[in-house]
Amino acid sequence: MANAVGMIELNSIARGIEVCDYMIKAAQVNVLRASTVCPGKYMVVIGGETGAVEASMKDGLGRSGPCAVDTLLIPNIDDQVIPAIYMTNPVEVLGALGVLEFYSIASAITAADIAAKAANVTLIEVRMGFAIGGKGMVTFTGDVGAVKAAVAAVQNTVELMVGSTVIPRPAPKLLESIL
Structure with a gap:
C-alpha cells in the first residue's frame, strides 16, 4: 500500500495524458486514477513511497506548464x-x-x-x-x-x-x- 499520494489536475486532456506518462516514467509510482473529469479536465492520482511520489510530482508539474489547475501531495496518507x-x-x-x-x-x-x-x-x-x-x-x-x-x-x-x-x-x- 502506498504511504504517499500525489495528484495533478489539468485543464487539458491531451496534456494530462502526456503528463501522466512522464510521471509514471519519472519514478516507481502506482497510478491510482488517471481519467477525464468534468468539465473537460484530466486528473492524475499516483501513490507510492514518499520520495518516489515527490519525484514524480516534480516532473509532472514541470511538464504541466500553465495547464495545471490544482495539485496535492500527502506524504503519510491515512490507510482508509x-x-x-x-x-x-x-x-x-x-x-x-x-x-x-x-x-x-x-x-x-x-x-x-x-x-x-x-x-x-x-x-x-x-x-x-x-x-x-x-x-x-x-x-x-x-x-x-x-x-x-x-x-x-x-x-x-x-x-x-x-x-x-x-x-x-x-x-x-x-x-x-x-x-
Whole structure:
C-alpha cells in the first residue's frame, strides 16, 4: 500500500495524458486514477513511497506548464483514503453520516485524510469530479460525535469547501443508495 499520494489536475486532456506518462516514467509510482473529469479536465492520482511520489510530482508539474489547475501531495496518507477512492473500504457498521463537498478534487482528498485522522470514522467514498461537475465529495460514517469532530477538523483546515452535513440517523434507503 502506498504511504504517499500525489495528484495533478489539468485543464487539458491531451496534456494530462502526456503528463501522466512522464510521471509514471519519472519514478516507481502506482497510478491510482488517471481519467477525464468534468468539465473537460484530466486528473492524475499516483501513490507510492514518499520520495518516489515527490519525484514524480516534480516532473509532472514541470511538464504541466500553465495547464495545471490544482495539485496535492500527502506524504503519510491515512490507510482508509485509497480504498475510499476506489470505494472498496469495508464499512461494517453504519452510524451517523458525514458528507463534505468541495469545488476542488484535491481538497476532497485532503479532507478525507484529515477526517480519517481527526476522529474514529470510517470513510465510505472519495468521489472525484466525475458526474458531479468537477467537484470532490467525501462521505463517511461513525458515531455522531466522531462524525461532527471530523467535519469540524476539515472545516478548520481545508479550502474550497462548498458545504457539509451531518445526518445523525440516516434513513436505511439513503444508506443503501450511498453504499
